[in-house]
Amino acid sequence: MIDLNIPWPVSGPNAASPSDRAKISSAKASILFLQELGYKAVALNCIYQGKIPATLKCPVPDEIHKEFPDIRIYTRVTIVAEDLNHSFNLPNLYQQFDIVAIRPMSEKMLQAACTNLDVDIVSMDMTRRLPCIPKHKTIGAATERGVKIEVVYAPGLSSDPLARKTSIANNSLVVRAARCRGLVISSESLSSLSLRGPFDIMNLSYIWGLNSARAREAVSKNPEAVIRNGLLRKKSYKQVVIAEPEEVREPLRKKQKV
Amino acid sequence: MVRLKSRYLLFQIVYPTDTLSTSEDAKTRFLKIHRTSDASVVNARNLTQIFKDEMEELHGDLGAGSIMTTLNVKYFSPVTSTGIVRVGRQFLREFWAALTNITDIDNTPVVINVVHVSATIKKCEIAAIERNQQIVRYLQRGGLAVKEEKVDMSDEE
Numbered sequence: 142m143i144d145l146n147i148p149w150p151v152s153g154p155n156a157a158s159p160s161d162r163a164k165i166s167s168a169k170a171s172i173l174f175l176q177e178l179g180y181k182a183v184a185l186n187c188i189y190q191g192k193i194p195a196t197l198k199c200p201v202p203d204e205i206h207k208e209f210p211d212i213r214i215y216t217r218v219t220i221v222a223e224d225l226n227h228s229f230n231l232p233n234l235y236q237q238f239d240i241v242a243i244r245p246m247s248e249k250m251l252q253a254a255c256t257n258l259d260v261d262i263v264s265m266d267m268t269r270r271l272p273c274i275p276k277h278k279t280i281g282a283a284t285e286r287g288v289k290i291e292v293v294y295a296p297g298l299s300s301d302p303l304a305r306k307t308s309i310a311n312n313s314l315v316v317r318a319a320r321c322r323g324l325v326i327s328s329e330s331l332s333s334l335s336l337r338g339p340f341d342i343m344n345l346s347y348i349w350g351l352n353s354a355r356a357r358e359a360v361s362k363n364p365e366a367v368i369r370n371g372l373l374r375k376k377s378y379k380q381v382v383i384a385e386p387e388e389v390r391e392p393l394r395k396k397q398k399v
Numbered sequence: 400m401v402r403l404k405s406r407y408l409l410f411q412i413v414y415p416t417d418t419l420s421t422s423e424d425a426k427t428r429f430l431k432i433h434r435t436s437d438a439s440v441v442n443a444r445n446l447t448q449i450f451k452d453e454m455e456e457l458h459g460d461l462g463a464g465s466i467m468t469t470l471n472v473k474y475f476s477p478v479t480s481t482g483i484v485r486v487g488r489q490f491l492r493e494f495w496a497a498l499t500n501i502t503d504i505d506n507t508p509v510v511i512n513v514v515h516v517s518a519t520i521k522k523c524e525i526a527a528i529e530r531n532q533q534i535v536r537y538l539q540r541g542g543l544a545v546k547e548e549k550v551d552m553s554d555e556e
């Protein structure tokens with residue numbers, strides 16, 4: 142059970158401002174709460190608008206893995222992309238983050254993201270009207286390539302009826318366009334108040350039109366594939382060979398014994 | 400005439416907070432989330448009403464009407480914040496979605512976590528007892544049991 146979207150504050154030059162610190166502590170509380178709900182892995186999501194500087198560094202500190210020994214933590218970047226001509230410096234992002242996602246804001250961008258760009262996740266902004274009605278041809282191209290489509294549930298849990306309606310409408314559209322395949326369900330929740338248990342989410346996705354087998358895939362198998370793909374790209378040579386220090390390989394060896 | 404089939408959901412009310420931190424040990428954190436409920440606010444009768452209201456909010460009159468006769472909170476223990484609710488089998492999915500959509504009870508933020516679904520109340524009861532035993536054992540070990548279990552799970556994957 143994996144949640145690939147816990148927003149992590151992206152600070153500009155004035156790092157560690159009080160509001161950022163509050164956001165970090167609430168993100169950490171969210172991780173602990175997810176752990177209690179039975180999740181095994183989370184990804185911390187850093188969202189950037191538009192152009193990506195070439196020297197971007199991952200804002201998530203390395204110590205975070207030690208701080209949470211009971212849950213696997215990955216880093217993820219989401220590029221909010223409006224213009225195809227912007228350079229996103231993807232090779233740099235591959236080095237800095239485990240998972241690379243894109244949030245297209247126009248139909249052209251969605252088309253490009255699904256067919257060309259080498260990313261792991263295509264994520265749409267579910268809080269607003271979608272830029273276009275997603276077509277099966279576009280989304281299907283993404284699923285064919287192994288790029289997963291993200292569906293987000295936290296905005297649908299707000300008390301505002303309009304936000305709920307928009308979220309349900311958008312999620313159903315995406316689920317329909319994807320024909321239930323190649324989806325990942327994640328939270329995108331700013332506080333631990335709108336996180337839910339994995340089985341509750343599987344059931345919740347029923348109202349978007351997912352059947353239970355596909356829903357289960359969308360919280361377990363598919364996000365796992367995203368993580369594996371991301372790690373292979375980051376650490377391996379041509380996705381074939383991995384050279385790693387001894388201690389990282391430890392779990393693998395255990396598995397062989399069993 | 401086919402008999403009326405129903406489903407029993409074992410649910411648990413958990414209290415999310417943004418004050419969890421890694422400096423506390425697992426046991427303290429666990430107890431922070433799994434609080435006892437205030438029996439005057441959260442009891443079987445109020446919960447029935449809350450569930451009905453939420454059902455109406457999410458699924459409208461059609462949803463509220465369809466569960467009106469079958470919905471019944473059979474059991475709720477404020478000490479462990481767990482309960483059993485009965486609902487007609489046809490409307491299980493819709494009703495569960497409504498439970499998931501509940502964000503607060505009387506302005507206290509809550510998350511309702513469905514732990515078990517079964518067709519007889521007896522199986523639900525057994526599941527509840529087993530779960531409570533597990534939790535007690537977990538707390539007696541000071542929150543260590545779950546850690547071992549998690550290592551096993553990651554190996555299997």
